[in-house]
Amino acid sequence: MNDLDHEWLRRTRDLLEASTQALDAETLSRLNRARQAALASRRRRLAPMWGGFAVAGASAMALALAIGLQRPPPEPASTPASLESPAAISTGDDGDDDLLAADDLEFFEDLDFYQWLDSEGLAPAPSAPNPGRPL
Amino acid sequence: MSTGDLVESTEVDLDRFLRNVERRALRMAELGCGQRDAAFDLVQDAMLAFVRRYAERPPAEWAPLFHRVLDNRLTDWHRRQNVRGRWMFSFFHDDDDGDPLESVVDEAEPGPLGRLAGDQAGAVLDTALRALPLRQRQAFLLRVWEGLDVGATAIAMRCSEGSVKTHLSRALSRLRDRLGEFQ
Numbered sequence: 001m002n003d004l005d006h007e008w009l010r011r012t013r014d015l016l017e018a019s020t021q022a023l024d025a026e027t028l029s030r031l032n033r034a035r036q037a038a039l040a041s042r043r044r045r046l047a048p049m050w051g052g053f054a055v056a057g058a059s060a061m062a063l064a065l066a067i068g069l070q071r072p073p074p075e076p077a078s079t080p081a082s083l084e085s086p087a088a089i090s091t092g093d094d095g096d097d098d099l100l101a102a103d104d105l106e107f108f109e110d111l112d113f114y115q116w117l118d119s120e121g122l123a124p125a126p127s128a129p130n131p132g133r134p135l
Numbered sequence: 136m137s138t139g140d141l142v143e144s145t146e147v148d149l150d151r152f153l154r155n156v157e158r159r160a161l162r163m164a165e166l167g168c169g170q171r172d173a174a175f176d177l178v179q180d181a182m183l184a185f186v187r188r189y190a191e192r193p194p195a196e197w198a199p200l201f202h203r204v205l206d207n208r209l210t211d212w213h214r215r216q217n218v219r220g221r222w223m224f225s226f227f228h229d230d231d232d233g234d235p236l237e238s239v240v241d242e243a244e245p246g247p248l249g250r251l252a253g254d255q256a257g258a259v260l261d262t263a264l265r266a267l268p269l270r271q272r273q274a275f276l277l278r279v280w281e282g283l284d285v286g287a288t289a290i291a292m293r294c295s296e297g298s299v300k301t302h303l304s305r306a307l308s309r310l311r312d313r314l315g316e317f318q
Contacts, residue, residue: 008314009279015260016280020158030175031161035153038182039146042190 149190152197153182156281160205163276166264167209168216177212181205199283202291206273213269263313267306270294274302275310 023031157178164174181204189200264272270292277288278299289296 011256012260012310013280015257016159016162016276019257019261020162023158023161027161027171027175028158031157031178034175034179034182035150035157037179038153038186039150041183042146042149042186045187 145190148194149186149197152194152201153186156198156201157182159281160201163273163280164205164209166261166272166276167269168212169265173212177205177208181208184208198281199287199290202277202281202283203293206291206293209273210269259314263310266313267309270298271302271306271309274299275306278303 160178160181161174164177165171168174168177181201185197185201185204188204189197192200264275267275273292274288277283277291278285283291285296285299288299292299292302294302
């Protein structure tokens with residue numbers, strides 16, 4: 001069916017549209033205010049939600065900052081404090097700490113001995129020092 | 136696009152949608168309740184409820200949802216009028232009841248185009264539309280004027296698509312009868 005395409009129905013639509021164009025200024029103003037009020041109600045409804053997000057974000061940042069301030073400052077790079085406390089190495093967050101394994105620390109502790117061996121010409125092959133088994 | 140931009144964009148779309156639909160909504164409500172002030176209150180209330188409940192839905196769904204809200208308010212208004220005893224007869228009038236004289240063809244009848252072409256065409260049309268039962272008028276206005284398809288009209292009127300077709304068919308028949316024998 002296409003009753004809705006009949007000429008008299010098109011004329012009906014035209015008349016109805018014309019009636020909306022004939023609305024007086026006061027009515028149009030009231031409609032405008034009603035629309036603005038509806039949109040404002042949405043803004044009011046969303047505002048507390050966005051405020052809540054902002055407060056939550058600020059709180060999270062403050063908490064992260066507080067935690068960061070409470071941690072001890074990192075040791076200066078020139079101070080090998082970790083050598084005095086090898087156990088602390090594995091608990092550090094710095095990935096570079098993994099470069100210093102416990103066996104290597106023994107090598108540095110016995111460094112004087114290896115220097116003496118070297119000066120006496122008794123050092124082992126340079127490619128494979130074994131600090132755990134001195135000659 | 137940030138979330139704030141998205142909210143702003145939705146508000147622009149909402150404003151455009153409401154601006155586009157508000158005049159027709161006012162006229163539909165006015166045809167439904169017969170009073171400009173009451174119609175304005177219904178539209179205002181429908182705008183608030185629509186924005187509160189459906190603003191975050193996809194814009195493609197807005198038209199049937201807005202008219203669903205407006206139709207609901209219009210139906211409530213009629214119910215309240217019924218309680219107060221100031222009820223429009225046509226709302227309760229059985230669709231199958233009819234004035235026997237309506238079926239008599241007037242040979243001098245100018246036809247719907249003729250009736251809708253004169254200076255009083257708007258008033259004639261308003262009278263014919265107001266004489267329709269509420270559901271028939273809503274089906275007619277939503278389908279013919281607002282341009283909703285059958286499915287969207289069913290959503291707006293909270294009924295089946297079959298009911299929409301029935302209401303529309305009866306509305307067209309009644310309007311043809313009131314506006315003149317259509318040829």
